[in-house]
Amino acid sequence: MNARLLLVISPLVLTPVAYAQSGDSPLQPLFECRSIGDDAARLACLDAAVETLYGNAESGEVVAVDRGQIEAAEESVFGLTLPNFSIPGLGRRNGGGEDDLVEADATAHSPDRIVHRTExxxxxxxENLSVTDIEINRAGDVVVTLANGQVWRQTDSTRIQGIRSGVRPGLTANIRSGALGSYFMRLNNGGRWFRAERVQ
Incomplete structure (x- = not known):
């Protein structure tokens, strides 16, 4: 996800480069104008702050996206080993490419999925991620391709019964995070949880 993301303003997120390190809000100049008692001076302050914000938006230094886009982007990079950063109001997040932020749409391929988040x-x-393909590689590991384009590979020796290579209509997968950056997957065929890593 775009590392410039910083401040969540529901339903918008304003994301300036300069504020990503300082921790200040790009809206702080606007907020400071509120304390000015004189009407004319307050208006002049607001005009100046809005003009600056507008210029930053035009130059691309500030980007506005809605909360749904952020959450979809987070789902799209779930399982990837990427630097973490914090977005106030949403907690810690996994980063990713800029295109993920504006184009990710997890609901398009798995509309029945259920996302569980920590506090x-x-x-x-x-849960309920649609599976489009199953492959058994030369090492005997199960490789699962999801409808959202993610590819996960088994990394342990758990025996997964009833699985064979090919398309399996109606098959879904649950993925959960474990300790130390590990992930586990279970298919809805009644099998066991197995350790997996995202490879694509």
């Missing part, structure tokens, strides 16, 4: 806002588990 801090981290994705803890995603």
């Amino acid at each position: 801090d806002g981290d994705i803890e588990r995603i």
Whole structure:
């Protein structure tokens, strides 16, 4: 996700480069104008702050996206090993590419999915992800391709019964995070949880 993201203003998120390190809000100049008692001076302050914000938006230094886009982007990078950063109001997040932020749409491929988050806002588990393909590689590991384009590979020796290579209509997967950046997957065929890593 775009590392410039910083401040959540529901339903908008304003994301300036300059504020990503300082921790200040790009709206702080607007907020400071509220304390000015004189009407004319307050209006002049607001005009100046809005003009600055507008210029930053025009230059691309500030970007506005809605909360749904952020959450979809987080789902799209779930399982990838990327630097973490914090967005106030949403908790800690996994980063990703800029395109993920504006184009990710997890609901398009798995509309029945259920996303569980921790109190801090981290994705803890995603259920009912549609599976489009199963492959058994040369090492005997199960490789699962999801409808959202993600590819996950088994990394342990758990025996997964009833699985064979090919398309399996109606098959879904649950994925949960574990300790130390690990992930576990279970298919809805009644099998066991197995350790997996995202490879794409």
